[in-house]
Amino acid sequence: MSEHGHGHGHGHGHRHGHDDAGDLAEVLDLDAELLAGHTAGIIDWLPISKPRHIVDLGAGTGAGTFALLSRFPEAHVTAVDSSVEHLQRLRAQAGERGLADRVHTVVADLDSDWPDLGTPDLIWASASLHHMADPGHTLAQLRRTLAPGGLLAVVELAGMPQFLPEHAPDGHDERVPHRGADWGPMLTGAGFTIEGDRTITVHIERSEAVERYARIVLKRRLDPEALEEALRRDDLALRTERTVWAARK
Numbered sequence: 431m432s433e434h435g436h437g438h439g440h441g442h443g444h445r446h447g448h449d450d451a452g453d454l455a456e457v458l459d460l461d462a463e464l465l466a467g468h469t470a471g472i473i474d475w476l477p478i479s480k481p482r483h484i485v486d487l488g489a490g491t492g493a494g495t496f497a498l499l500s501r502f503p504e505a506h507v508t509a510v511d512s513s514v515e516h517l518q519r520l521r522a523q524a525g526e527r528g529l530a531d532r533v534h535t536v537v538a539d540l541d542s543d544w545p546d547l548g549t550p551d552l553i554w555a556s557a558s559l560h561h562m563a564d565p566g567h568t569l570a571q572l573r574r575t576l577a578p579g580g581l582l583a584v585v586e587l588a589g590m591p592q593f594l595p596e597h598a599p600d601g602h603d604e605r606v607p608h609r610g611a612d613w614g615p616m617l618t619g620a621g622f623t624i625e626g627d628r629t630i631t632v633h634i635e636r637s638e639a640v641e642r643y644a645r646i647v648l649k650r651r652l653d654p655e656a657l658e659e660a661l662r663r664d665d666l667a668l669r670t671e672r673t674v675w676a677a678r679k
């Protein structure tokens with residue numbers, strides 16, 4: 431049958447870069463779909479009423495951007511990410527939802543020269559600060575960027591999501607050094623005042639989306655047979671934890 435384009439001729443099993451990027455985008459979209467209610471709850475909890483300009487830092491495919499646009503109908507969002515692909519996906523979705531004029535995207539590596547992000551009154555950083563090489567430096571930049579009295583919302587995960595009860599609770603993912611860190615002291619050290627923090631336990635029963643999510647995560651840990659067996663289990667569920675810190679400039 432016909433070939434599938436450029437992947438052929440370079441040996442097999444060596445397209446992890448591409449697969450990983452595709453998997454990550456899909457995981458971000460599944461996260462957005464499955465955790466929409468939790469994200470909305472976190473945004474409602476934030477001590478801010480009518481932000482006009484919001485920055486979504488490390489926006490990915492836009493889980494936070496769209497939740498924020500929906501909660502704050504008068505706001506516009508600047509979505510920043512180093513991934514051109516993620517931001518393209520975010521823009522396409524914004525177009526489909528009729529929100530294109532309220533979203534501005536900026537491609538930037540936040541570990542290098544700081545981009546011009548305007549003077550937002552809310553910065554939302556969800557599952558992104560732990561990727562930064564020097565989070566203390568990034569927090570100082572964020573504080574400079576915020577409008578006077580502005581709010582920084584940091585949302586972080588305790589670890590990788592778990593799908594089987596015997597795997598939960600999971601420790602920290604060793605490959606991502608700052609994940610699972612306590613951001614409280616770092617925020618205070620950068621000059622912010624913490625107005626609150628909150629940890630949410632997420633448990634979402636199996637559904638077709640949970641199964642798709644589990645397949646992506648578990649295929650790295652289990653052999654194909656064990657994977658199929660795990661995916662058939664009734665106690666398959668998405669288990670994770672999110673902590674949010676509300677930090678005032």
Ligand SMILES: C[S@@+](CC[C@H](N)C(=O)[O-])C[C@H]1O[C@@H](n2cnc3c(N)ncnc32)[C@H](O)[C@@H]1O
Pocket residue numbers: 458461487488489490491492493494510511512513516538539540541555556557558561562
């Ligand atoms: C786990 S995703 C979170 C996406 C989104 N905030 C969410 O909650 O679904 C982390 C995002 O941070 C971005 N990122 C990682 N390092 C970055 C850097 N140095 N500069 C800008 N973005 C970065 C990645 O491209 C990815 O989209």
